[in-house]
Amino acid sequence: MNQNTSKTVLILGANSDVAKQCIIQYLEKGFSVMAASRNTKSLQDFITAQHLNPEKVNVLYFDAADFGSHQKFYYDLPVKPHIVVYAAGFLVDNQKALTDFKGAKQMMEVNYMGGVSILNIIAMDESNKNLERIIGLSSLSGVRGRKSNFVYGSTKAAFTQYLAGLRQELSSRKIIVNALVIGYIRTKINEGLELNESLIMEPDYVAKYIVNAGNSFTIVPDFKWKIIYHILRLLPESLAAKLP
Template sequence: MAQNTNRTVLILGANSDVAKQCIKQYLAKGFSIIAASRNTASLDNFIEVNHLDQSKITILSFDAENFDSHQKFYHELPIKPHVVIYAAGFLVDNERALRDFKGTQQMMMINYMGAVSILNIVAMDESNKNLERIIGLSSLSSVRGRKSNFVYGSTKAAFTTYLAGLRQELASRNVIVNVLVSGYINTKINEGLELNKNLLMQPDYVAEHIVNAGNSFTIVPNFKWKLIYLILKILPESLVAKLP
């Protein structure tokens, strides 16, 4: 049953599989949605196919890489949000990233630089008395540098560090900042990768942890991934070097 709220969530990178599930779950809680993405046609189709309440959803064009457009995008929002989720992400495999800087640059721009650009604007708008929470989607790849994915992981590590500092910056305004540190998710960004199916999470399961985020900074869905996260944090470098 939907709760009666007058709150709005802004989802940046709303075309991701996890973000789409967030749209469904926030609607169920009575939120209004501003869904922002480069691919607005895909969002239109998603809303139509799933018979979602279009009166509660505003779809806007947002390009994480077009930094110069971010101030205008935020200024023209129909309402200033209560919750902001940065779900935009881009991944190329490590081998390609090491040989093709364009792929590396795009990961940097979408996973980190674009996030900092728009979230700085959101965070520094002290006139927005609605703002309650900012949530960024990171990755377990950010915890330790491993030879199979350290280029991608480094962009997510930078984003996680940024969010940690932003949390401190906004604490005096009682704005909560969370980071979702997830393992393998069954999403289009991971298509073609050989992943352990026993560890694979579904987008709706991950979205549930986002929508129900509490006060703790780090959110790690699934007890298996919590254990892996803790092990990665404490492993000595000599053992991390032996991981794939």
């Protein structure tokens, strides 16, 4: 099971349900993990509850929306990572985002701006010869604008396009960039939403696609969501406008 005993992964936004499953699975593959989040107590409780090796998991404080802290956060890391996963995310209801800019702004800051801020710092550090891969968690919501969630979707669309350009920027250094384009997951962020049960994925299932990411830029977990992804991309505007 332990395939790699010398490499380190940095997970930003490590308190999400998917990110926590990534911690478990990266440890199983032999990685050391730097788990970064605003809620460090929740991460420590998770490590204890799961009986994870505390010597292999380093819990760090990271605030995606505190852009001014990102440079110091990166340079204070105990070791520079081989893999970086940006899993930070925030969601408010679309109607709330339309009527209260505070929620819309927070989605922009966490889902997009925070990712650009910290990943620019990481990607431009050419002294880090360890860096092999950057993985960003995006969403099917960012594929086409839809009435029900277009403010949130716009932040994910922007993040996907950023990752696409970053992939080109880093290709000469042989650094792989992946965008996980994800559908519904049974997580805290989706609690209370009316979702199609047959389409909901479990966090550990999604985590497998992250931990085992290959060379493709766009990775869409689950064949049902792959079909939906391609339909959304190709759907004529007259039909897309009828989507909820």
